[in-house]
Amino acid sequence: xxxxxxxxxxxxxxxxxxxxxxxxxxxxxxxxxxxxxxxxxxxxxxxxxxxxxxxxxxxxxxxxxxxxxxxxxxxxxxxxxxxxxxxxxxxxxxxxxxxxxxxxxxxxxxxxxxxxxxxxxxxxxxxxxxxxxxxxxxxxxxxxxxxxxxxxxxxxxxxxxxxxxxxxxxxxxxxxxxxxxxxxxxxxxxxxxxxxxxxxxxxxxxxxxxxxxxxxxxxxxxxxxxxxxxxxxxxxxxxxxxxxxxxxxxxxxxxxxxxxxxxxxxxxxxxxxxxxxxxxxxxxxxxxxxxxxxxxxxxxxxxxxxxxxxxxxxxxxxxxxxxxxxxx
Amino acid sequence: xxxxxxxxxxxxxxxxxxxxxxxxxxxxxxxxxxxxxxxxxxxxxxxxxxxxxxxxxxxxxxxxxxxxxxxxxxxxxxxxxxxxxxxxxxxxxxxxxxxxxxxxxxxxxxxxxxxxxxxxxxxxxxxxxxxxxxxxxxxxxxxxxxxxxxxxxxxxxxxxxxxxxxxxxxxxxxxxxxxxxxxxxxxxxxxxxxxxxxxxxxxxxxxxxxxxxxxxxxxxxxxxxxxxxxxxxxxxxxxxxxxxxxxxxxxxxxxxxxxxxxxxxxxxxxxxxxxxxxxxxxxxxxxxxxxxxxxxxxxxxxxxxxxxxxxxxxxxxx
Numbered sequence: 001x002x003x004x005x006x007x008x009x010x011x012x013x014x015x016x017x018x019x020x021x022x023x024x025x026x027x028x029x030x031x032x033x034x035x036x037x038x039x040x041x042x043x044x045x046x047x048x049x050x051x052x053x054x055x056x057x058x059x060x061x062x063x064x065x066x067x068x069x070x071x072x073x074x075x076x077x078x079x080x081x082x083x084x085x086x087x088x089x090x091x092x093x094x095x096x097x098x099x100x101x102x103x104x105x106x107x108x109x110x111x112x113x114x115x116x117x118x119x120x121x122x123x124x125x126x127x128x129x130x131x132x133x134x135x136x137x138x139x140x141x142x143x144x145x146x147x148x149x150x151x152x153x154x155x156x157x158x159x160x161x162x163x164x165x166x167x168x169x170x171x172x173x174x175x176x177x178x179x180x181x182x183x184x185x186x187x188x189x190x191x192x193x194x195x196x197x198x199x200x201x202x203x204x205x206x207x208x209x210x211x212x213x214x215x216x217x218x219x220x221x222x223x224x225x226x227x228x229x230x231x232x233x234x235x236x237x238x239x240x241x242x243x244x245x246x247x248x249x250x251x252x253x254x255x256x257x258x259x260x261x262x263x264x265x266x267x268x269x270x271x272x273x274x275x276x277x278x279x280x281x282x283x284x285x286x287x288x289x290x291x292x293x294x295x296x297x298x299x300x301x302x303x304x305x306x307x308x309x310x311x312x313x314x315x316x317x318x319x320x321x322x323x324x325x326x327x328x
Numbered sequence: 329x330x331x332x333x334x335x336x337x338x339x340x341x342x343x344x345x346x347x348x349x350x351x352x353x354x355x356x357x358x359x360x361x362x363x364x365x366x367x368x369x370x371x372x373x374x375x376x377x378x379x380x381x382x383x384x385x386x387x388x389x390x391x392x393x394x395x396x397x398x399x400x401x402x403x404x405x406x407x408x409x410x411x412x413x414x415x416x417x418x419x420x421x422x423x424x425x426x427x428x429x430x431x432x433x434x435x436x437x438x439x440x441x442x443x444x445x446x447x448x449x450x451x452x453x454x455x456x457x458x459x460x461x462x463x464x465x466x467x468x469x470x471x472x473x474x475x476x477x478x479x480x481x482x483x484x485x486x487x488x489x490x491x492x493x494x495x496x497x498x499x500x501x502x503x504x505x506x507x508x509x510x511x512x513x514x515x516x517x518x519x520x521x522x523x524x525x526x527x528x529x530x531x532x533x534x535x536x537x538x539x540x541x542x543x544x545x546x547x548x549x550x551x552x553x554x555x556x557x558x559x560x561x562x563x564x565x566x567x568x569x570x571x572x573x574x575x576x577x578x579x580x581x582x583x584x585x586x587x588x589x590x591x592x593x594x595x596x597x598x599x600x601x602x603x604x605x606x607x608x609x610x611x612x613x614x615x616x617x618x619x620x621x622x623x624x625x626x627x628x629x630x631x632x633x634x635x636x637x638x639x640x641x642x643x644x645x646x
Contacts, residue, residue, distance in 0.1 A: 086546070108558060165540070
């Protein structure tokens with residue numbers, strides 16, 4: 001299977017007046033052709049920053065990409081110039097954002113916003129682009145699409161706007177689609193519709209997808225592989241079945257335990273993870289999860305465990321073997 | 329049970345076709361808000377009439393009439409032959425307010441074009457790129473703001489005055505001083521607009537839709553002109569409108585001091601200059617040009633006020 005995107009040792013920091021924010025600390029992963037990779041983690045763990053870094057959308061300064069490569073079909077995106085990246089963004093790699101209420105320009109008609117990338121990237125004429133826009137809106141399930149091109153974003157509901165955003169991102173038939181929590185701002189029934197739509201569209205377009213979320217339910221229904229992030233590190237990476245059946249990192253386990261479940265006793269209190277995530281303003285040392293970990297050993301506070309294989313396509317970064325409870 | 333309670337009858341019923349009409353576009357909404365503003369509507373009407381007066385009136389009383397001096401008819405009060413009277417060398421005041429009006433209004437509009445171009449360019453560059461460029465441009469803007477505008481106007485008028493030759497555009501001679509005045513007013517008034525544009529860009533560029541636009545591969549110029557500019561058009565339009573009034577006033581001021589447009593080309597401003605010695609003996613000399621300036625500036629200010637309300641989408645007057 002061909003690798004579409006391969007990221008190696010990506011480190012992103014922000015230099016702000018209060019100090020340095022260690023947002024992403026050496027992240028390596030890959031996305032295969034036609035695959036859906038889910039990136040899971042709590043807010044501020046570096047999910048979005050990693051993706052924005054790859055696309056060159058981090059404001060520099062204050063941001064700084066300290067090290068790393070991001071090979072898209074064997075070309076390093078991090079060394080490309082801004083104008084080269086403009087040809088890749090939207091055409092090769094598209095991105096959908098979290099909040100459809102703020103991701104569309106309020107004073108431009110949606111027709112204009114969809115046709116813009118068609119005309120920039122594919123050099124289409126106005127008529128061709130309009131025709132394509134109607135077709136795209138049909139595909140994402142907007143009724144009477146031809147009549148709605150002249151409408152402004154405020155005339156659409158949240159779910160419909162997210163469909164418009166999806167239509168925009170699919171306009172140039174991208175190879176890779178990065179969806180940054182595309183369902184977080186929507187209510188549950190609309191969420192399900194959007195997830196359904198995305199699965200359907202991915203099959204149709206045969207693209208790879210990176211789906212950033214903190215909703216494990218969505219992950220289970222959609223992902224091929226899952227990557228768990230914590231405080232700017234990848235702590236575990238595995239196939240979707242593996243991660244739900246046999247989580248190997250204490251953080252992943254704690255996350256799974258914290259899930260409310262229909263098949264458990266009703267009066268059981270929901271579990272939470274004790275403590276709070278570490279401050280990203282301190283240079284990381286040791287395992288970032290150590291202060292909250294129930295399996296912590298001495299080595300954890302001084303040495304950060306590398307991401308090691310623990311099975312077929314299953315990697316985890318922990319000094320303790322969860323199955324035996326012994327140090328590795 | 330036919331009785332209708334007062335509460336029920338008080339509910340306004342929408343006509344059926346109101347529900348079927350398509351939603352209004354932004355411009356339709358803007359027009360709806362604008363036409364509620366009676367003063368602004370009046371302002372628009374007066375501005376149109378003033379343009380008709382200055383540019384249409386020239387058909388009846390062309391510039392040759394305005395510059396024809398009949399020394400036997402000096403300082404005549406208003407009469408049927410000379411409705412606004414004649415000036416100190418016997419020229420018809422009405423004809424001069426007509427051709428002067430063309431110059432004054434043209435100066436107002438063209439100076440604002442320069443003002444807007446400079447203001448947008450400097451404000452957008454500072455707000456969008458930020459950092460060092462922003463600091464340099466804003467310190468320069470503040471420096472310009474710190475020098476009193478009148479002082480700048482006078483110094484620049486003195487410096488450039490007479491250095492630009494007369495121009496012939498569309499069969500009419502324009503005194504080089506007209507171009508000088510347009511440049512000077514444009515160059516001394518962009519600072520306010522630049523600050524507005526910068527503030528707009530600073531806040532707008534942080535919006536998620538800008539990030540989304542960049543993620544679809546939009547270039548910097550595309551972001552600036554297709555995404556940020558349309559969002560900041562309202563304050564720019566309002567500032568530009570009020571700028572026209574200020575430019576007309578500035579021209580009047582500088583011409584009144586004798587540093588502006590040079591005779592025989594008439595403007596409302598330099599007509600006032602010529603009337604200074606006849607304040608009491610020939611009040612018609614200053615009344616008519618003065619009244620026209622007042623009317624223009626007032627109407628434009630009403631228009632600007634109306635636009636400010638109409639273009640603000642948060643305004644509740646729909």
